[in-house]
Structure formats: structure tokens, C-alpha cells
Amino acid sequence: VELASLAPSAFNLQPWRLIAVRSPEGRERLWRLAQQQPKVLEAPVTLIVVGDRGAWQGDNPAWGELAAMLGGAEAVKPYLAMAEALYGATTERRIKFAESNAALLAMSVVYAARCFGVEGHFMSGIDFAGIKQEFALDEDEEVVMLLALGYAEGGKVLYPRRKRQSYDELVEEV
Structure with a gap:
């Protein structure tokens, strides 16, 4: 995770x-x-990946760190205004901010886990609202996905890897 x-x-x-x-x-x-x-019962740990829709606001400690780096709170004001316009302007933008950033963390967890021989499996077919309530998430927090982690049993493969898109199928060059 670190x-x-x-x-x-x-x-x-x-x-x-x-x-x-x-x-x-x-x-x-x-x-x-x-x-x-x-897999939720079988894996030794399942992570609930949580995104914070309100983390763009001025009370996030990252803004204080940026202020220290830039020489004061005044230097951060344009960044705060930009973050508000980009991420706080609408409910849709707040959700997109939380989910896209939390997804970057989740994917990084899977890649890092693989470095240590740990397998990961994402889940999004879940009761998002039920998990939010059951695990007492804050109002601005949303469940983004679940990620089951564990060591594979003796090379056990759940499903063979299915075909992936080629470069030509995936990329549109302009």
C-alpha cells in the first residue's frame, strides 16, 4: 500500500x-x-477503495504543504480556485474527481501487490450504498470498488486471460 x-x-x-x-x-x-x-470470504483481505468527493476543498492538508512549498497561502489561491472550478462545480465533477483518482490508487495497489507475488481482483458488482452505510463512510466519501488480495493457491488460475485489444483496435491517432 505504501x-x-x-x-x-x-x-x-x-x-x-x-x-x-x-x-x-x-x-x-x-x-x-x-x-x-x-473471493470476499476466500481472500485474506479485501480492500474497500474509497474516493472523497470533497477532498479538493481548502481544508485538505495537501494545500498547506503546497503553501509551504510555494512560500505562503496567497500563492495557493489560484490553485484552489482552479480545483474548485474543475472538481467542485457540479456533482458530476465531484464524483469524477473522487472516482478517477481513487481508481489510480487501486490500480497502483494491484501492480505493487504483483511485485510481491500477491494477486488482486477488482469487483464493482456490489451494493455501493449498502457498503457505504455498513462501513460508516463520511457523507462526501463514496465506495469506488472492492479489491480482493491474496496469494494464488498453487498456480490456480480462475479464468484464462481473454483477448485484449491490439494497439490498432485501442488507439485512434489524430
């Missing part, structure tokens, strides 16, 4: 957090809200 925390985020605001669900009781609570997907 390696993954190096993931980029808008203005380095890091509008994310992870809830590590490890206990049998916690996994059972999450399993009921994750369409009873077996």
Missing part, C-alpha cells in the same frame, strides 16, 4: 482511502453486500 500511495492524483490531493476488511466478521458483512462473491 508503494501504491505514490500513485498520482490531481494537485496531489490524494482523495482516497482504503478500508482493509480482514476479520471473518468483516468479510461476512462485506460478502453479503458484494453479491456473495466467494
